[in-house]
Amino acid sequence: MNEILGFAGLLLLGFCGMEIISYLVHRYLFHGFLWNIHESHHTPTHGWFELNDLFSLFFALVSVGLMFWGAGDPLGSVAFAIGTGIAVYGVLYFIIHDLFAHKRFMPFKSDNKIMRLIRHAHQRxxxxxxxxxxxxxxLFLFPYDKYNQENR
Structure with missing residues (x-):
């Protein structure tokens, strides 16, 4: 039981850590010296692939690498748990950011209040x-009350 709780805690650490890393990398690197790549995401038209997708590919490779490294003992491996947390973050990011907020690939609609707030904040x-x-x-960390008031 302790092994499962430890795994869940590390998975959550990987997920939450990814949001913090994403914020910092997005603000200071993507809108800094990596702007020439990230700019493709801020243009009005998007195809199946934009240069900015290289960043997602990089984080996916980190996640898979960590999971591969810890695959011998998945529940007992810090690397596997954190890699899984990064993967869960990546899947939710893809669903909420790419499919819902930007309507890429297979867009969908949702009346879920939190998803609408995330989309509104991202549109800002x-x-x-x-x-x-x-x-x-x-993507997930922002003042929800501020965007909730704007979205009324």
């Missing part, structure tokens, strides 16, 4: 296509 980030950028830079 995209209100300008310049390098300076706007808050919020994270």
């Amino acid at each position: 980030h995209h209100q300008s296509a310049d390098k300076k950028g706007h808050e919020p830079y994270g």
Whole structure:
């Protein structure tokens, strides 16, 4: 039982850590010296692939690498648990960010209040296509009450 709780805690750490890392990388690197790649995400038209997708591929490789490294003892491996947390973050990011917020690939609609708030906050980030950028830079961490009031 302790092994499962430990795994769940590390998985959650991987997930939450990914949101913090995503925020920092997005704000200071993507809107900094990596803007020439990230800019493809801020253009009005998107195809099946945009140069910015390389960042998702990088994080997916980190996740798979950690899971592969810890595959010999999945429940007892810190690497496997954190890699799984990063993978869960990546799947939710893809569903909420790419499919729901940007309507890429197989878009869908939802009346879920939290998903609508996330989309609204993300649209605020995209209100300008310049390098300076706007808050919020994270996908899940932002002042929900502020965007809830704006969305009424």
